[in-house]
Amino acid sequence: MSIPAFADISKSANDLLNKDFYHLSAGTIEVKSNTPNNVAFKVTGKSSHEKATSGAIEGKYTDKSLGNTTTIFPTQTIKSHTKKRRRASSLTASLCGIKAPSWPLDFSIFLSQQGSQLLMLYRRAGLTLTQTWNTANALDTKVELADTLAKGLKAESIFSFLPATQKKGVKLNLTFKQSAFHGRAFFDLLNGPTANVDAVIGHEGFLAGASAGYDVQKAAVTGYSAAVGYIAPQYSAAVTATDNLSVFAASYYHKVNSQVEAGAKATWNSKSGSAVGLEVASKYRLDPVSFAKAKINDRGVAAVSYNVLLRPGVTLGLGASFDTQKLEQATHKVGASFTFES
Known part of the structure; x- marks a missing residue:
């Protein structure tokens, strides 16, 4: 069994309670496309019930071919040139006598000429570049490295920029995952700086996890949470305590059969009162x-919501919400979503 992250x-x-309910926006359109050189584009547009519109365009490059270069660089050849690769320069490929790979190197060149040579020769490098630009004129760039420094370790660097205010942000996220452990660390390097860490351990379906936040400038813990759970192939249950162990939630999910799923969640805030919030859902x-x-x-x-695949690559989602205690009032919401994927 794969150990989930603390938030998962x-x-x-x-997911059963929150995903695929389309009434939250009056209209949503999403277009996804993939190019032959491992670049994925996604354009999203939303119209809220308050008549506000927003959108974003995202480009994501994944260097998939670097994970399986044995067809281009025979294993024996790579081993014989390991020491030479460590002394790599812009002429490494020619010095080692290895034929340059045939896949596109646009992303490597984007980093630097030196970086492109290192990427061409490092078998296990798993690079992903994601760039996003939205209608709030915010620019975000995320660079991911998976299983490069150590097996199970993923590192993310996120750079954000607001041209209108010249505000900048730099974040570093680390994820380390093993068979019985899943740990994460999130660092905001310019705001604070702050750090948030969480970890989950698991054994035979039983899970236990905790998280904590720390402000370096204030030298103080900013928050902490804990959770326990159990996951089986057909059902799962969890109890979480968040907001400095003041908000408690118990959730249950059951996959009844291949057609029916059911779930429920109860929430109690010890600071606001004794009332318990309850929500149930079914799919x-x-x-x-x-x-x-x-x-x-x-x-x-x-x-309620309805999702249908109209044809390969075209999905339609319809949703509505109703306040059953105020049916005579205009509190109801209706939404639609279109997703195009190629």
């Missing part, structure tokens, strides 16, 4: 290309 201990129940797969979902909470707010 109750993921099955949270029913109508056929191989469509499903319907429904949920309702203790306040009487119900939501």
Whole structure:
């Protein structure tokens, strides 16, 4: 069993309760495309119920071919040139007598000429570059390295820039995952700086995790949380305590069969009062290309949704929410979503 991250201990129940409900926006359109050289583009546009519109364009490059270079660089050849690679320069490929690979090197050249040579010769490098630009004129660049420094270790560097205010941000995220352990560390280098760490250990389906935040400038712990859970192939349960162990939540998810899923979540805030919030949801797969979902909470707010694959690459989502205690008022919401993928 794969050990989830701390935030994903109750993921099955949270996804059932929150994902694929399309009433949250009046309209959403998403276009995804992939190029032959491992570049994925995604354009997203949303219109809120308050008539506000927003959008973002994202480009993501994954150097997939570097993970399987044995067809281009025979294993024996790579081993014989390991020492030479460590002394790599811009002429490394020619000095080692290795034929340059044929896949596109646009991303390598984007980094630097020196970097492009190192990338061509390092078998295990797993690089992903993601750049996003949205209608708030915010520019984000994320660079990921997976299984490069150590097996199971992923490092992310996130750079953000707001041209209007000249505000900059730099974040470093580390994830280390093993068979019975999943740990993460998030560093905000310019704001604070601050650090947030969490870890989960697991054994035979049982999970236990904790998280904590720390402000370096204030030299103080900013928050802490804890969680326990159990995950099985057909069901899962979790209890979490967040916001300095003041907000408690218990969730349950059950995959009844191949068509039906059900889940529930109860939340209690020890600071605000004794009332317990409850939410239940269910998902029913109508056929191989469509499903319907429904949920309702203790306040009487119900939501329904319908998702169908119209044709390969085209998905339609419809959703609505109703306040069953105020049916005569205009508190209801309706939304639609289109996703195009190639």
